[in-house]
Amino acid sequence: MKAPKLKLISFNLCPFVQRARIVLEEKELKHEIEYIDLDMPPDWFFDVSPMEKVPVLLVDDKPLFESMVICEYIDDISGNTLYPKDPFKRAQQRAWIALGDTMLGSVFNLKNASTEPDLKRAKAEIIDKLDVLEEQMTGGPYFAGKQFGMVDIAYAPLFRILTGITRYTGIDFYADVPNVSAWAEQLLATQAVKASVPDDYQRVFEASLKRPDTAIAKMIK
Ligand SMILES: N[C@@H](CCC(=O)N[C@@H](CS)C(=O)NCC(=O)O)C(=O)O
Incomplete structure (x- = not known):
C-alpha cells in the first residue's frame, strides 16, 4: 500500500x-x-x-x-504499535490518557487565571492529579516500564508546560511526586519529544506566561 x-x-x-x-x-x-x-x-x-x-x-x-x-x-498505519497488544492493558492506558486530557484543562486554567485564588485552585487540581499518577508509577523509566509508548506521548507535552512554568515562576509541581518527576525528566530528554516543538518554542512560551491580566505573569522571576 x-x-x-x-x-x-x-x-x-x-x-x-x-x-x-x-x-x-x-x-x-x-x-x-x-x-x-x-x-x-x-x-x-x-x-x-x-x-x-x-x-x-x-x-x-x-x-x-x-x-x-x-x-x-x-x-x-505504521509498524510496532505504541500500545500494549493486550486489549485490557490497552484500554487501561487510554483511561490514563483521559486523565492527562483533564490535566491539560487544569493547566489552561492555571495559565489563564486572572486572580490568585483561581490560580491556586488550578494548581491544587494539577497537584492532586500528579499524586494519583505517582501511585501508578512502576519504576520507569517510562509510564509502563521500559518501553516508550502512547501514555508517554500523551503526557510529555503536559510535562513540558509544567517544567517550563516551574522554571519561570518557581511553582514546584513535582515536590511530592519523585517518580513522576523522574518520568517527566526522562520524557523531556527523549529525542522524539525534543523534536516535537518549533525552534522558537521557548521564547513564545515565555511570552505566553507574561500575558497581562493573568495571575501567573505576576509570578515571573
Ligand atoms: N481535544 C482536542 C483539543 C485541541 C485544542 O484544544 N487545541 C487548541 C490549541 S492547543 C485550539 O485549537 N484552540 C482553538 C480554539 O479553541 O478556538 C485535541 O485533543 O485535539
Missing part, C-alpha cells in the same frame, strides 16, 4: 499538536507541518477543522481531528 501524504496543521504552543508530532517523529514518518495563527486562522482552516481547533492531520488532503485519534491513526 502506498504511504499516504501527511500534513499536520499546527500552532506553535499547542500541547495537543505536540502529541501528534511526537508519534510522527517516533515512527519516522515523512510529513509536512503548517503552523497557523489561531487568532487569525486562514479561511481554508474552517473547511478542514470542524471544531476550529488544531491539530488537524491532512491524510492525502482529507482531514482528521482530535489529537489522540490522530496519534492512534498514525500508530495504525
Whole structure:
C-alpha cells in the first residue's frame, strides 16, 4: 500500500499538536507541518477543522481531528504499535490518557487565571492529579516500564508546560511526586519529544506566561 501524504496543521504552543508530532517523529514518518495563527486562522482552516481547533492531520488532503485519534491513526498505519497488544492493558492506558486530557484543562486554567485564588485552585487540581499518577508509577523509566509508548506521548507535552512554568515562576509541581518527576525528566530528554516543538518554542512560551491580566505573569522571576 502506498504511504499516504501527511500534513499536520499546527500552532506553535499547542500541547495537543505536540502529541501528534511526537508519534510522527517516533515512527519516522515523512510529513509536512503548517503552523497557523489561531487568532487569525486562514479561511481554508474552517473547511478542514470542524471544531476550529488544531491539530488537524491532512491524510492525502482529507482531514482528521482530535489529537489522540490522530496519534492512534498514525500508530495504525505504521509498524510496532505504541500500545500494549493486550486489549485490557490497552484500554487501561487510554483511561490514563483521559486523565492527562483533564490535566491539560487544569493547566489552561492555571495559565489563564486572572486572580490568585483561581490560580491556586488550578494548581491544587494539577497537584492532586500528579499524586494519583505517582501511585501508578512502576519504576520507569517510562509510564509502563521500559518501553516508550502512547501514555508517554500523551503526557510529555503536559510535562513540558509544567517544567517550563516551574522554571519561570518557581511553582514546584513535582515536590511530592519523585517518580513522576523522574518520568517527566526522562520524557523531556527523549529525542522524539525534543523534536516535537518549533525552534522558537521557548521564547513564545515565555511570552505566553507574561500575558497581562493573568495571575501567573505576576509570578515571573
Ligand atoms: N481535544 C482536542 C483539543 C485541541 C485544542 O484544544 N487545541 C487548541 C490549541 S492547543 C485550539 O485549537 N484552540 C482553538 C480554539 O479553541 O478556538 C485535541 O485533543 O485535539
